[in-house]
Amino acid sequence: MIIDVNVSLSRWPFRRLVGDETADLVARLRKHGVGRAWAASFGAILYKDIGDSNARLAAECRTHGKDFLLPFGTVNPKLPDWQEDLRRCHEDYRMPGIRLYPNYHGYDLRDPAFAELIKLAAARRLIVQIALCMEDERTQHPLLHVPPVDCAPLPEVLKREPTLRLVLINCGPAIRGHQLESVLAAGEAYCDISMVEGIEGIARLVERFSPQKVLFGSDFPFFYFESALLKMRESGLPESTKNALEEGNARRLLDSVAT
């Protein structure tokens, strides 16, 4: 069974995608052997009424994928009273984590509001996902140029909040080499494979870091799901490593939240 830690519901703002209806997305993921998926909402990227986006996300997951889709709501710490959004995600919707889009929401990782959000999320034992980018900068809509997130402050953030469980998704060219290494080494931090590139890219990634630090994430439906699946195959990982990436690491992370 695969646990996919990076899928999105709702509509990508710039084009319709195969799989952007929740029931269809669930059917397609199941067909590929996914047993559970961590789902956020594309709507949260641009909505100012992020409370509505989170409520819809929770309802969609309940309706179409109970015990299959795990909702990851979004909190924007630049919005007034964002603390209530965090409370609802945790207490009302019982979400295991949240997904942040700092570059779309207009803050960097040195912002005191981000520090406050991380502190509260860690106190609630929520998994925090940060989407480092959503789209190649070179292909973005000309009216919406959004540079990738600068991860340089993250090692310090992890040291300051030792109970934080951090998952970096969409680790494209925004974060390479030593920077990723220093983030993953600084605490309980993980990265997904959705934007890992290069020949045998995942094998090289797990060689460099611990296989315990890497999670299967497809970025479906923005990316073809087959990309993640085939990259796993191209990398020729030993069965134990493959199982850790596809299921074990994410399951352990979820269990740690549950306990």
Add this chain to the structure above:
Amino acid sequence: MPSRRTLLKSLCASGAFGLARGQPTSLRAGEPAGRLRIWDIHSHLGSVPGDTTEKRMEVLVRCMDRLGIERLLLSQGYSADKHPTPDQFREENDRVMRAVKAFPDRAYGSVYLSPAYLEFSLQEFDRCVRDGPMVAIGEIEADMRVNVPEMDPIAERAIALQVPILQHEWLKAGGNQPGESTPYDVVELARRHPNLQIVCAHTGGDWELGIRVIRSTKNVYAGMAGFDPTSGATEMAVRELGAERVIYGSDVGGRSFASQLAKVLGAEIPEYAKALIAGGNLRRLLTPILRAKGYRV
């Protein structure tokens, strides 16, 4: 441009796609990547681990085997310099020929040259293609856009020997590099040479624009390599251009075979279209030169 009926007939006759043999061509967890005959038009030795060309090819072939890729069109060698000198072009072409020699059943070579060094490039074409083992031109990338008049003699050589050109191009939101081609430039050259077969290496990268740019110029093909595996790219290319004008490529080693192959295997398109994109179209483009050189098609 051959008719779809003719293409289908020839594909089925040669067993070019698995459906003809009752084998699966879609991907499921735990299954092999299908039985398509996959040829990759766009591959390099650069960024591939290994101290020698042969070692790097071993890595590529190992990955090809895992994904069911039959053959590569290899170019640019190690791609070590963004602005190569003639000596460096020659060295990179030699690397490619060594790699192909080591794995003659898994790769063909494509000659790297530049309109910035026209005389040298024509000689290099003769050395590597006319008199050597290579079967295509490209990926042309460095220093000059493809619409310059210096490309005309290169295009004429390509037409004379019936070899395709693979041309780097992008449409970058932040603007291209100086000398970097766009799909518009490719179209300009293609219209000056209607008998030329030219493949956009990246279809703009911003494929929603790139596909439209090349749509009305029938001798321009959409290469699907080297941009993110964004859902919908292949579907749009097939809808707007026809599957006969869409070609799989990876752009390894900067990219993986896998993420780029996902654009074919994951697309919501008919099986015959997948067969054409995965390899049928490239084999059709290369057939004249492969036959001329006595290679098995």
